[in-house]
Amino acid sequence: MIKKLEEIYLKLLELSKSPKKEYNSKEDLWSLIEQEIDIIQTEFSSYKQELESSTLLIESQLEEISRLYEEISTLFEISKIVASNIETKQILMPILSTLKKAINFKCGIINIDFEGSYSEAIGECPSNLESLVSQIDDDVDIIFKEKCEKLNNESIIYKTISTASNKKMGFILVSGKESGPIFTAGDKKIIESAAQQIGSSIEREIALKEEIERERLNQQIEIARNIQFNFFPKTFPNDENFDSYGESIPAIHVGGDYFDVFMKNDSLYGIVADVSGKGLPASLIMSSLRSAFKSLLESTNGDLLKTVTSLNKMLAYDVGDDKFVTAVFVKLTRDGGLEVINAGHDPLYIVKDKISKINSTSTPIGMFEFMEFEIQKTKLEKNTLIFAYTDGIPEARNINGEEYDFERLERLLSKVYILSAKDIVDNVEKDVFKFSQGALQHDDMTLLAIKYLG
Structure with a gap:
């Protein structure tokens, strides 16, 4: 019997990891067995409580993970809806x-x-x-x-x-x-x-929608730009008496500058104009100015003063109080007779051995319906340059904010006036671009050179 109890005691010690104790009788051995059983029961009860706590924690964590998964799934589903x-x-x-x-x-x-x-x-x-x-x-x-x-x-x-x-x-x-x-x-x-x-x-x-609207506007601007460039002359009067050339460079996609040069009744007519403002509104006024000028010139049989007077009345009625046009009009006959109307525009340069100017003598056209314009007349010598431009040339700025100015333009014209009309325009453009050094320009630039060859 005691041998069997010893076997039980040793197995209990293996479970409890307790050290073996000495005993002198069967009663002592039985008491030791009861102690080990108590130790094992206490440990088991403690383990059970820990297991239950761990189970609750795991269940809580699983619930949290499940909830988080549900949130992520919902947000993912919403993201798909938004993206589609x-x-x-x-x-x-x-x-x-x-x-x-x-x-x-x-x-x-x-x-x-x-x-x-x-x-x-x-x-x-x-x-x-x-x-x-x-x-x-x-x-x-x-x-x-x-x-x-x-x-x-x-x-x-x-x-x-x-x-x-x-x-x-x-x-x-x-x-x-x-x-x-x-x-x-x-x-x-x-x-x-x-x-x-x-x-x-x-x-x-x-x-x-803004990008679509911007693209639509860009397309419309590009169409307007193409129309505008079609307004400018494709060919220029060049014969034994006249040599002419001009260009216009808008500051933005569509500009408000206008120039033209053409022959009518065996005389050369030129115009350089600058509509107040920029962009599409100025471009629309410019297109109206172009068609009206040629039409009125036809009806007045080439009379420059009558044409400009009628043009002013029409624009004053059509364009409104906040818009006007500075312009210089030129009529040049084959014998060198020059007529000029400068309506609020920058000086027209006459360049031969020296530079002279024909300044503005009236307000811009379109400001007042009833306006009397002064025609200025002169006689040109052989190989004289007439140079008209818009204020985008003298007001062109470099990266330091400095303007190209009139003096710089006059010095250049005194050197290049002997060249052809196209070379004169090219030289002025190159000098302005060199001066501005790539700075963004705030205004359109238009140039018209007319050489009277005699």
């Missing part, structure tokens, strides 16, 4: 449906104020919901309540929809948790992310 639609209005109901599956609310509304107010709703929403929303301060970003007294003590989440610039574009509102008494922090996080993605969708749609 260009128009924000088309994503609102799919997002609401996705949110309802994830959060299980009774009522959900998404409202956006983008190109007009637009709303989508899902579930059974209280009749006073619109009234509640109207009372929310515009500065409030989010409301997270366990109980909303005005909505039957339901739990609610209200989140504004904003762009990156914090411009409010709408809101998401969900109320009434169907599974559980209140919404959770995880629900709030999902709603916040959904609002952010809807805001991003609105920004993307705005940017896309």
